[in-house]
Amino acid sequence: MVRTMSGIQPTGNLHIGNYLGALVNWVALQQQYEAFFCVVDLHALTQRPDPVALRRAVREVTIGILASGVDPDRATLFVQSHVPQHAELAWILSCLTPLGDLNRMTQFKDKSGNQPENINAGLFTYPILQTADIVLYRAERVPVGEDQEQHLELARETVRRFNHVYGDTLPEPQVVKSHAPRVMGLDGETKMSKSRNNEIGLFETAEETLQKLRGAKTDPARLRRSDPGNPEVCNVFAWHGFFTPAAQRAEIDAGCRSAGLGCVDCKKMLAANLEQVKGPIRERAAVLREHPQRLDEILAAGAAKARAAAEVTMELVRGRIGLRAAAAGSGQP
Numbered sequence: 001m002v003r004t005m006s007g008i009q010p011t012g013n014l015h016i017g018n019y020l021g022a023l024v025n026w027v028a029l030q031q032q033y034e035a036f037f038c039v040v041d042l043h044a045l046t047q048r049p050d051p052v053a054l055r056r057a058v059r060e061v062t063i064g065i066l067a068s069g070v071d072p073d074r075a076t077l078f079v080q081s082h083v084p085q086h087a088e089l090a091w092i093l094s095c096l097t098p099l100g101d102l103n104r105m106t107q108f109k110d111k112s113g114n115q116p117e118n119i120n121a122g123l124f125t126y127p128i129l130q131t132a133d134i135v136l137y138r139a140e141r142v143p144v145g146e147d148q149e150q151h152l153e154l155a156r157e158t159v160r161r162f163n164h165v166y167g168d169t170l171p172e173p174q175v176v177k178s179h180a181p182r183v184m185g186l187d188g189e190t191k192m193s194k195s196r197n198n199e200i201g202l203f204e205t206a207e208e209t210l211q212k213l214r215g216a217k218t219d220p221a222r223l224r225r226s227d228p229g230n231p232e233v234c235n236v237f238a239w240h241g242f243f244t245p246a247a248q249r250a251e252i253d254a255g256c257r258s259a260g261l262g263c264v265d266c267k268k269m270l271a272a273n274l275e276q277v278k279g280p281i282r283e284r285a286a287v288l289r290e291h292p293q294r295l296d297e298i299l300a301a302g303a304a305k306a307r308a309a310a311e312v313t314m315e316l317v318r319g320r321i322g323l324r325a326a327a328a329g330s331g332q333p
């Protein structure tokens with residue numbers, strides 16, 4: 001069965017960008033593929049999180065993944081650091097990765113701009129660990145938002161290089177694109193992101209969301225209610241595209257253009273539709289929080305399955321590169 005793999009960092013609260021850009025696809029893909037979904041705590045160390053906050057974030061992100069519909073009986077859901085092979089393979093792949101390739105990564109540039117006081121080596125080699133995450137499970141389908149496509153291209157190149165140097169061993173991973181590859185933040189200028197403070201949280205109440213939406217940027221030319229609006233350039237209308245049925249969207253479109261519908265009402269409608277999605281997720285999350293032991297069990301079972309799958313790949317890789325006897329029948333001395 002073809003495998004799918006993806007990861008989310010435990011670096012804050014999940015937001016609707018994570019949900020639309022990644023989690024919706026995770027939930028769909030687990031039906032069709034053998035799925036490995038990972039809370040990537042080693043990646044989060046690049047931001048030097050407070051230990052207590054990190055532990056908490058790992059649990060909260062796991063809860064968010066489950067509450068969004070990932071089924072632990074179908075998908076293997078685990079924490080990256082519970083599977084030591086990720087770090088082992090990352091080292092091996094780092095010895096195959098030219099510095100020039102890492103230098104091109106735009107996310108490294110963005111992130112070092114965001115944390116100039118802590119531009120560590122992990123931030124630079126981050127995409128190598130990400131490649132290891134994928135390759136360890138021999139995954140061929142990787143659902144991610146647009147911000148990760150460059151990392152995936154690097155992963156593909158690394159796989160090609162490995163196969164060229166050591167013989168055909170690993171499959172090339174393909175991006176599974178989301179229908180919401182780049183959800184913008186409340187500022188309407190940058191993508192929604194845990195570190196930019198511009199997000200609509202997945203666990204927020206309807207009131208909290210409405211409060212935030214009140215301050216959200218709309219069509220910049222529409223200053224008064226009586227001004228006609230242009231939905232194409234409006235961030236709030238773009239969100240309606242993800243949460244509002246087509247018929248209602250058409251009404252909003254017409255109402256905005258004719259100035260019959262004001263921005264406040266448009267935002268209220270969005271908040272209500274968002275709540276249709278977030279409400280049930282929030283309720284499922286609350287139930288999961290009441291059963292910490294169940295969460296421990298899910299993660300322990302996930303780690304055991306992931307370690308077993310990872311070890312199969314690692315034995316093959318170690319044999320190929322000369323760290324162990326070559327596997328029988330590999331044609332290698």
Ligand code: AMP
Nearest residue numbers: 008009017021022144145181182183192
């Ligand atoms: P991160 O929160 O950076 O660990 O991202 C986890 C997943 O969510 C990745 O697949 C990202 O591509 C996706 N993602 C994060 N932010 C957004 C966004 N604003 N729009 C779409 N997808 C996103």
Ligand code: TRP
Nearest residue numbers: 005006007008009040130133144
């Ligand atoms: N780097 C990804 C992000 O920030 C998270 C991630 C880590 C990931 N390992 C992965 C995504 C493997 C897909 C596959 O969003």
